[in-house]
């Protein structure tokens with residue numbers, strides 16, 4: 001790709017950003033070879049030469065992360081709990097038999113990419129952020145089903161707005177017969193294959209007018225797992241913040257943060273089994289994740305029956321409070337627990 005096609009800050013309408021890829025000037029790459037990681041550094045080319053027998057192309061040795069850079073009011077910028085993403089990428093690497101990226105390398109890469117592309121961190125108050133996408137894949141070459149000897153680690157950046165169209169306006173979700181991950185499979189890893197497995201289900205849901213799929217547990221198809229790109233929460237009528245406990249869902253950084261924020265706000269917070277047949281207990285429901293932030297779930301349609309939560313048009317009061325507190329910590333407007341907001 002030529003340098004002329006690279007994005008420029010003046011190309012962006014910060015208040016109306018979608019969730020899309022843009023080719024920014026810099027990304028960070030490091031290479032694992034002969035049992036060790038290179039120092040790594042910034043590169044300008046968005047394209048990576050890949051061996052045709054790379055395990056990342058054939059056997060699913062590809063894993064990723066997602067986190068955001070938040071522009072503060074004082075002009076600086078924050079990362080949110082990046083150590084959690086570093087650890088999760090290492091856990092994903094262990095599950096896929098890939099070389100783990102050291103936390104120091106991971107954090108250095110995030111900061112270098114954020115600083116090098118700082119003109120692309122959207123202004124404070126727009127609700128837009130600079131999304132960072134760390135990823136790693138097996139560079140091969142291997143033809144049998146075995147882990148690669150070589151790996152590539154990269155972090156690229158792209159400015160983004162809301163993931164689920166509407167932001168804090170509730171949207172509709174639906175269950176279906178597909179699974180994105182197996183019991184004992186790779187659901188708890190952020191592995192590319194889980195997302196490949198979700199595309200057909202997601203496409204059918206989108207074409208039918210829904211925001212995303214509510215996946216059910218792969219053994220019984222009875223309990224809520226998570227959404228295609230976010231974890232699920234419900235707030236009961238008696239003031240409990242509940243979120244599914246399952247070995248086959250992604251351990252969401254936002255989820256663990258909101259479990260703490262919910263307690264702080266006076267809700268009882270708990271990870272537990274949530275039956276799809278027990279939605280009546282909830283006054284409000286939502287999706288939570290880095291991309292989704294907190295997006296109210298207006299309704300879930302299951303086997304043709306539509307269950308409406310708080311409202312199909314208005315965000316509920318608890319969801320609003322959770323959103324306000326979480327985003328205030330992320331943007332540095334309010335002090336949060338130690339280590340959550342990290343200066344870039």
Ligand code: PLP
Pocket residue numbers: 066226227228229230231250251252253254255288289290291
């Ligand atoms: N579940 C899935 C399937 C996701 O893709 C994401 C997004 O990363 C999440 C949950 C939320 O995780 P986090 O809060 O760490 O972004």
Ligand code: COI
Pocket residue numbers: 065066067229230289290291292
């Ligand atoms: C994220 O929230 O970072 C995600 O990974 C969601 C999606 C864009 C895959």
